[in-house]
Amino acid sequence: MAHIFLLPWMIGMIGVTAGPLVASAVLAFTDYDLLSPPQFIGLDNFVRMAGDERFWAAVRVTLVYVLVSVPLQLGFALFLAVVLDKGLRGLSLYRSAFYLPSLLGGSVAIAILWRQIFGEEGLVNHVLGWFGVELGSWLQDPSLALSTLVVLNVWTFGSPMVIFLAGLRQIPEELYEASMIDGAGRVRRFWSITIPLLTPIIFLNLILQMISAFQAFTQAHVVSGGSGGPLDSTLFYTLYIYQRGFVNFDMGYASAMAWVLLLVIAAATAANFIVSRRWVYYGDE
Amino acid sequence: MSDLTRRSFLTWTGAGVLSLAAMSLVGCSPSGSGSNGSVRFAWWGGSDRQRAYLKALDAFTAEHPEIKVAPEFGDYDAYQERMTTQMAARDVPDVFWIPSPAVLTYRGAGLYRDLDGIEGLDLSAFSAEQIESFRLGGTLDTLPKSVFSPVVRYNTTFLDEDGVTLPDELTWDSLAEFLVDYAKDNPEGRKGTTYGPYHDMPFESFLRQRGEDLWTEDGRLGATVDGVAAWIDWWEKLRKAGATTTVSEQDGIEPSWSQVGGKVLVTFANSNHIVDDAQAFPDYVFDQRDMPAAPDAAAGHHFTYYSRFAMYSGVPEDRIQPAAALMSFNLNSPELLSLVGLSAGAPPNTALLDQYEPDATPDEQKVIAVTREIAATEQRARFEAPAGSGSWRELMIRELEEITLGQKSVPDAASAFVSAVESEIAGA
Numbered sequence: 184m185a186h187i188f189l190l191p192w193m194i195g196m197i198g199v200t201a202g203p204l205v206a207s208a209v210l211a212f213t214d215y216d217l218l219s220p221p222q223f224i225g226l227d228n229f230v231r232m233a234g235d236e237r238f239w240a241a242v243r244v245t246l247v248y249v250l251v252s253v254p255l256q257l258g259f260a261l262f263l264a265v266v267l268d269k270g271l272r273g274l275s276l277y278r279s280a281f282y283l284p285s286l287l288g289g290s291v292a293i294a295i296l297w298r299q300i301f302g303e304e305g306l307v308n309h310v311l312g313w314f315g316v317e318l319g320s321w322l323q324d325p326s327l328a329l330s331t332l333v334v335l336n337v338w339t340f341g342s343p344m345v346i347f348l349a350g351l352r353q354i355p356e357e358l359y360e361a362s363m364i365d366g367a368g369r370v371r372r373f374w375s376i377t378i379p380l381l382t383p384i385i386f387l388n389l390i391l392q393m394i395s396a397f398q399a400f401t402q403a404h405v406v407s408g409g410s411g412g413p414l415d416s417t418l419f420y421t422l423y424i425y426q427r428g429f430v431n432f433d434m435g436y437a438s439a440m441a442w443v444l445l446l447v448i449a450a451a452t453a454a455n456f457i458v459s460r461r462w463v464y465y466g467d468e
Numbered sequence: 469m470s471d472l473t474r475r476s477f478l479t480w481t482g483a484g485v486l487s488l489a490a491m492s493l494v495g496c497s498p499s500g501s502g503s504n505g506s507v508r509f510a511w512w513g514g515s516d517r518q519r520a521y522l523k524a525l526d527a528f529t530a531e532h533p534e535i536k537v538a539p540e541f542g543d544y545d546a547y548q549e550r551m552t553t554q555m556a557a558r559d560v561p562d563v564f565w566i567p568s569p570a571v572l573t574y575r576g577a578g579l580y581r582d583l584d585g586i587e588g589l590d591l592s593a594f595s596a597e598q599i600e601s602f603r604l605g606g607t608l609d610t611l612p613k614s615v616f617s618p619v620v621r622y623n624t625t626f627l628d629e630d631g632v633t634l635p636d637e638l639t640w641d642s643l644a645e646f647l648v649d650y651a652k653d654n655p656e657g658r659k660g661t662t663y664g665p666y667h668d669m670p671f672e673s674f675l676r677q678r679g680e681d682l683w684t685e686d687g688r689l690g691a692t693v694d695g696v697a698a699w700i701d702w703w704e705k706l707r708k709a710g711a712t713t714t715v716s717e718q719d720g721i722e723p724s725w726s727q728v729g730g731k732v733l734v735t736f737a738n739s740n741h742i743v744d745d746a747q748a749f750p751d752y753v754f755d756q757r758d759m760p761a762a763p764d765a766a767a768g769h770h771f772t773y774y775s776r777f778a779m780y781s782g783v784p785e786d787r788i789q790p791a792a793a794l795m796s797f798n799l800n801s802p803e804l805l806s807l808v809g810l811s812a813g814a815p816p817n818t819a820l821l822d823q824y825e826p827d828a829t830p831d832e833q834k835v836i837a838v839t840r841e842i843a844a845t846e847q848r849a850r851f852e853a854p855a856g857s858g859s860w861r862e863l864m865i866r867e868l869e870e871i872t873l874g875q876k877s878v879p880d881a882a883s884a885f886v887s888a889v890e891s892e893i894a895g896a
Contacts, residue, residue, distance in 0.1 A: 216896075217556040218577035303716045319716030325873065408720060409545065410862060413869045429552050431859055431892070432573075 211439035216432040228439035238440070240415040241423040244329060248419065249396040252336040257388055260340040264347035265377070278348065281341045288339030294405030298322060301331045322406060325416035332417060335402050343388040350384030351377070382463040390452055397448050400425065420444055506538035507790045508561035512547035513812065514744060520808040527807065528797045535790040540564075555579065560780040562791045563798075566610060568668075569860070571776060571852040572687070573896075580609035581779040581788070588792035593800055593817040602774070604852065612774035613798055614813030616740040616835075617842045618669035621756040626658060626733050634734075638760035640674075643734075644706055650733055651711040660711035661734045662723045663872070665703040666865050669773065670736040670759060674699050676848075677765035687854035689889045697882035700871065704878060715872050721865045738773075739838050740813040746831045754831070756838055768848030772839070775813055814839045856896025863888045 211228060213221035232238045267277055287293050300306045301321035308318050321327040358376050367375065378385075400421040403411065411418030411426070420440070428437030511521055518541045525537045540561050542550055548567050554560045555577055566574060574580065583589055584607075591599060591611075602611055620643070622634060632650060635642045647660025665671065672682040678698070681690035706712045715721060718728045726748050729735075737745070739756060746754045761769070777798065779791050797804060799817055805824045810832045815821050825836055853860070867885045870876035876884070 217552060218573075298719070302719055319714070320719050323716045323720060408722070410865060412720075412866065413715075414866075414873060414875065429549050430862070432552065432896075434556075 207438040207441055210435050211442050213435040213438075215435040215438075217434050218432065221435060224435070228436045229443070231436065232440065232443065237415060237418065237423060241411070241418045241420045244411075244416065244418050245397065245399075245420040248329065248333060248336070248399065249393060252333040253389065253392045253396050255333065256337045256340050256392060257343055257385065259337055260344035260388070261347050261381075261385070263340065264344050264351055265373070267344075267348060268351045278345060281344055283341065285339045285341035288335060289401055291401060291405055293335070294402045297331060297335055297402070298406055323413055325412075325414045328407070328413060328416045332399075332402050332406060335406075336396065336399065343392060346388055347381070347384060350381050354380045379464045380466065383465055386455070386459050386463045390455060393451060393455070394448055397444065397451070506536040507563065507787055507794055508538045508540055509794060510540040510542075510547070510551075510561035510564040512542050512544045512565060512567075514543075516744065516747075517808065517811055520811070524801075524804040524807045527801070527803045528794060531797070531803075532790075532793055535793060537794065558782060560782065562780050562783045562787060563794050564777060564780065565613065566776045566778055568773070568775065569853045569858040571604070571610065573853075573855040573858055574778070575604060575609065576855045576896075578781055579778065580607075581781045581783060583608045583611065583779065583792075583795075586779075586788060586792045588789040588796065590796040590800055593819055598816075610776040610778045611795065611799065612816040613777040614740065614775045614810075615772050615816050615839065615843075616738045616775065616813035617770070617772050617839065618667075618673045618759050619737060619739045619756040619838055620734055620759055621737045621742055621745075621754055622734045623732070623752050624755050625752040630654065630656075630658070630733075634757075638757070640702055640760045640762055643760045644702065644711075647706055647711040647734060648709045651709075657731075659713050659732045660706065661713075661732050661736070662718055662728050663703060663707050663712040663715060663721070664723070664736050665700050665868055666721050666861060667736050668861060669738055671699055671864075672771070672850075673759045673769065674702075676769035676771065676850075677762050679766035681851065683851045683853050683857070685849070685851050687893070689857070689860075689886060689893065690851075691886065693879070693882045693886050696885055697878050700868070700878050700882060704871065707872070715869075721868045721872070738813075739835050739842075740810055742831050742834055743809060743811040743829070754834075756834055758838065758842060768846045770842050770845040770847050771850045772843055772847065773850075774816065810835045854893055854896070856893040857889060859892060860889045863892070 210221055212223060212225060214224045214227075215221035263281060267274055267281075271277060302308075303320040303323075305320075307321065311318060318324075318327075321331050354377060358380075359372055362372050362376060398421055399419055403417050403419040403422045404425070407413075407417040407422070409422075409426075409430075411422050421444070424437045424440045424444070427433040427440065509525065511517075513521075521541070522539060525539055529535065529537060540550075541547075544567070547565075548570065551560070551564070551567075551570075551574075555574075560579055594602075599608065602608060604610060620638065627633060630650070632646075635646060651658070651660045668682075675682055675691050675695050678695050680692060680695045684690040703712070707714075713723065713728050713731060717731070718724070725735075725745050729745065729749050730752070736759075737756070742754055742756055746752070758770075777795070779788070779795060783791055799815070800820060802820060802823055805815060805820055806827065810828065814835055815824075821836065825833070828836060863885055867876065867881035871878060871881050
């Protein structure tokens with residue numbers, strides 16, 4: 184009987200997730216142009232990646248994006264969570280307002296808005312102009328284009344912030360009171376009590392946001408017009424997969440790239456779990 | 469029902485996963501099926517064109533109440549991406565427009581039904597010679613839905629306000645000189661033109677004047693490194709002289725007309741674009757003329773592009789005639805033309821165009837005028853882009869980014885572009 188209740192989920196799992204997953208795993212070893220049957224080519228797609236300059240460009244861009252935007256986003260989210268944890272009036276309103284970008288940030292509409300904001304005559308340059316800083320379009324400068332996407336990701340801090348807020352509420356107040364009696368200041372309390380007891384939540388957010396950052400696509404596609412430019416400076420890995428599969432009719436290679444991404448994410452997650460034993464403190468230890 | 473054990477449940481689930489994976493690899497049998505028997509019609513454009521064609525499809529349905537039409541509209545880029553998915557699933561619309569880079573790619577994928585002898589397909593408006601010219605590789609499997617040519621479009625309001633006139637005889641050198649002078653110290657800060665070497669039709673025009681073809685009959689890139697370099701050089705001279713909008717001003721190599729249209733005097737475009745583009749700037753009047761030509765331009769360099777549409781090869785027998793009726797409506801209906809206008813180009817049916825002309829808007833009159841002018845010129849054969857070349861414009865844009873950011877010289881970029889395109893074609 185229980186299995187029958189599981190059936191709807193299983194049908195969806197097979198149809199939408201597992202089936203395509205197995206299919207893409209097979210396609211990764213084929214030359215498949217979507218128009219004719221796949222031809223088995225063994226490991227050629229993976230060997231080709233090693234010599235593909237754009238593949239390595241996409242890896243570099245994505246790694247920079249993950250390594251810069253995720254810590255910034257979490258830092259900002261933690262800062263705001265700590266501020267909101269002070270028992271402000273209208274906390275629900277602030278929490279909803281700060282959470283809104285997380286809902287909108289991955290949308291096409293916001294990405295289009297970002298193009299306008301960082302354009303040559305956009306809002307950012309307009310404000311910088313007040314201080315005598317004259318810049319061109321951020322999106323046409325290879326040294327600045329990726330930073331606009333980093334800012335967009337940091338802006339969607341609401342989701343980790345809400346999780347941090349919940350975590351902060353779990354920290355026993357007695358610990359803070361005892362430390363204040365012992366003369367600990369605000370900063371000392373934050374580093375010696377808040378952070379250690381929050382490490383499981385930090386770790387959770389780190390894993391979630393890291394996986395999400397590795398898979399970022401919409402923002403790069405819209406902001407760069409699908410090209411990943413200028414000069415591949417916004418060529419996210421997922422965008423390159425999309426280009427190879429749907430623009431260049433190279434679905435076998437795209438499938439192989441997708442599996443490499445899966446393995447990289449799995450490896451990064453596993454590495455984080457291993458390293459977490461050194462810095463994550465679970466209260467029952 | 470017998471008890472479902474955990475083992476049997478998991479066995480059936482695993483079988484289901486493998487079955488689904490196998491099915492997705494093998495592919496479904498061709499369907500192209502519209503729900504409840506409707507003829508599926510796919511086209512691209514902006515929201516105005518979407519509305520216009522929906523009205524036209526209503527008119528078709530009124531004329532043929534027994535035929536239902538299921539419209540499938542998309543933006544140009546999204547249309548192509550959706551077609552890719554539909555092709556993979558062999559679920560292609562019954563009648564569909566064909567993007568210019570994909571004509572031979574779709575042909576190679578077996579998407580087109582042979583249109584010779586299809587009952588209900590009315591080609592009586594075309595001469596035998598014209599029908600022969602529509603054939604690809606001897607087969608009539610696509611038809612032109614519209615025609616257009618590359619042109620130079622200019623803002624006559626700016627010309628009047630700035631007190632200048634375009635030279636009567638436009639050569640590449642005279643146009644460059646004119647644009648540099650125009651932009652220099654322009655009181656309104658207007659530029660001569662956008663930075664536009666990415667634009668395919670003017671590029672092809674330039675190459676043909678040099679005696680080269682963008683694509684050859686045997687499916688290769690016809691442009692030489694020298695030809696590509698000469699084209700980019702012409703633009704680079706303008707850009708460095710300040711006669712074009714900067715890449716930053718136009719927000720990329722491929723500018724948005726709404727962003728730059730009010731800043732430039734001249735732009736290179738397709739002859740039909742004026743219909744929609746002029747509406748973005750209702751305070752200005754635009755006109756257009758033939759492309760500049762070198763004094764020693766090769767004979768027959770002019771060309772008229774046939775934008776094509778086709779019937780899917782997998783259309784079920786009972787829907788072939790309704791699909792043919794829809795294609796005939798597109799080719800011959802004065803009512804359709806009155807509703808959609810010339811935003812997609814002039815109709816290949818010249819009798820239809822003559823009938824429509826008195827009711828054409830002023831901008832459409834300009835499309836008609838330049839189309840007729842170019843159609844009357846000597847035109848040597850022109851060949852469609854081969855399979856594998858679909859991303860050539862993206863490759864061009866990437867090289868142009870390198871040039872404008874000072875990372876590559878023009879000769880190196882031209883060489884890289886030619887190599888990249890040839891490699892893509894070879895890999896197809």
